[in-house]
Amino acid sequence: MSVSRVVTITFADPILFEGHPDSKERKFHLNLGHLWMCNDGFALIDRFKLPLVSNPYELADWSREITEGEYLDLVGPPDFELLLAKHPGLQRTVKWRSQPGHEDDYGQIREIFHLISEFKRGNRPLRYQLTVSDMG
Numbered sequence: 001m002s003v004s005r006v007v008t009i010t011f012a013d014p015i016l017f018e019g020h021p022d023s024k025e026r027k028f029h030l031n032l033g034h035l036w037m038c039n040d041g042f043a044l045i046d047r048f049k050l051p052l053v054s055n056p057y058e059l060a061d062w063s064r065e066i067t068e069g070e071y072l073d074l075v076g077p078p079d080f081e082l083l084l085a086k087h088p089g090l091q092r093t094v095k096w097r098s099q100p101g102h103e104d105d106y107g108q109i110r111e112i113f114h115l116i117s118e119f120k121r122g123n124r125p126l127r128y129q130l131t132v133s134d135m136g
Contacts (some may be wrong), residue, residue: 003041005032007066007075008129015118028115030075034108036089037075041132044074048130063131071128078119083112 009028017023032038044050048070063081066074076086084091090112097109119125 002135003033004131004133004135005038005041005044006030006131006133007071007126008131009071009115010127010129011118012069012124012126015114015123016121028118029060030111031108032075035087035112036093037087039089040046041088044130044132048074050130050132057079060134061131062133065126068128070130071125074130078116080112080116 007030010029011026011028014024014026014121015028017025033041038044048064048066049051050064052060053063076083084094093109
């Protein structure tokens, strides 16, 4: 069984999206699995004591709001070098991207740059939500 591991950050102001200047979206979804920041979603359920929030007949979802301190402990600060130091999997992804033929393949790395830019422009996070979902 595989699981997704997502932190949803709700910002005070709308998120700036390239090519979408009128966006009203304030929720930013950071997929920890795609960024190699967390390999074991089930460990997150235990570590953060995530309650089961899905209906019995659906695939399982565990979720709760986490504190800023818990977010910083899980993800890290909005600084690319510090994130690389904290997450070896992210380091490997960046290293792979620097190899010939992959230089323009930003993939999920683009999400990190986008998230950092929201923090740097002063967009204040209002809440953090950690969700682990059973993907079947």
